[in-house]
Amino acid sequence: MRLVLLNMFLSCCAETIGYVFRNNNTWFYNIYIIINILSWIGVFYVLEQRHAKVVIATAIVYAMLWAGYVIKDGINVLANLPMVYGSAIILVFYFMLLLSIFRWYNGNIKQHPLLWICIATLLYYGCSMPMFILLNYVIRERFELGIHIYKINLFFSIIHSFLLAYSFYLARKPHNIQFLKQPYVRH
Amino acid sequence: MSDIDLILAIIIPTLIILLLIAGVVIVIFIANRQRIQQEVKMAQIEVGYEKELRAVESEVQEQVMQNISRELHDNIGQLLTFIHLQLERHKMDAPQQAAELKSIDDTLSTTIQQVKLLGRSLNNDMLEHHGLLKGIEQEVERLKQLKQYAIVFEHDETEPALNKDQRLMAFRIFQEIINNALKHSRAKEIKIDMRGNAAFRLSVTDNGKGFNLEKMMGSAGGMGLRNIIKRANLAGFQSNIDAVEGKGCTFTLEHKGI
8 A cells, every 4th residue: 555655646746747847748757657657567566466577577578668669769759659558567467456356355345445446547547548549649740639638638547546545545444454464465 | 530530539449448447347346245145145054054053952962961850850869868768767776876877867968969959950940930040049059068169149139031042041151151160260269140130141250260261262172161152142142251360260141132
């Protein structure tokens, strides 16, 4: 839960810094993309505690992919494809986590904070994927429309934050406090 | 590509992904609910089975106790009375030996009395006809006659409103607790307190060596205690054990649903 909180804090910082450099912040968002995706992979690694080699290898390959893309197109072009690949990786990992929770948790799953973290992450990264694919094209060809389309991302970002807040609310409940002290997912 | 095409190219896949995620989550919720229902059902079946098992166990135990009680009354009791009569006749036939025979006669009388009380304590007829309060009073009387322990019985002179099975279960649990206290705790004083006015509450406190409850419940030696608690729960009682090593133990049995 602390890692999730750290991720949320990083998001806030990124949005604030992005706003400060609002005239030219693409380079900053390109850096934030790799931090953001790797940190969510990190959260998954801590929660799942399984397939460690696969997770680390995925993170390394992803970092190389991102670096290659940034080197090829330059830091001032939004790295939308690494965003898409990152979202796809997160979708696969958090779907696995969702199934693990369902498999091993014996209580009422709706009261499990990790379930809501999974749903929040799946919704945000899953539903933003189509927009990420076309984002560069839209910004380049139809900038005004791109700004409107970007609101989809804002909408899912708000839902993401609400669901994460709800998961923190659930984590405060006594039975979850006890539960979260143990390994998150049993194997 | 027109604006509409572009918007649709983004919104339609987004909606499809959204629906897919929602579908997975709904399926997980439904499956989880069904699993919980199944688990509750299994737990209910298990509790029902255990209840039935305990009921049969109690029934068999009661039957054995009734048989022993009948044997004590009809057979051993009669034999002891016959010995007593023979002794009386012998005393009349040989008055010079009367003094020597007196101690034997006294021991025999005590034995007859003890056997009689033990027979009553094993028999539940008395409980059915006179109630739990009288039953415990008689049990206390029997224990007092052993002259090995100081036993105090306090009560509010009210017969608790328990049904026949609960009365019997409370009495048997009481006997087992007393038996445990006498057998294992090396207690010299036992205090029994029973209230039946507003709600039923029976507590047995001894000044014996006590024990570590957590350790005891986890060990094989705690099986008796675990059984007592289980039986108490199945009869609808709340039970509590307050034990401290070196400071004795208090067992409490309560029934608030009156």
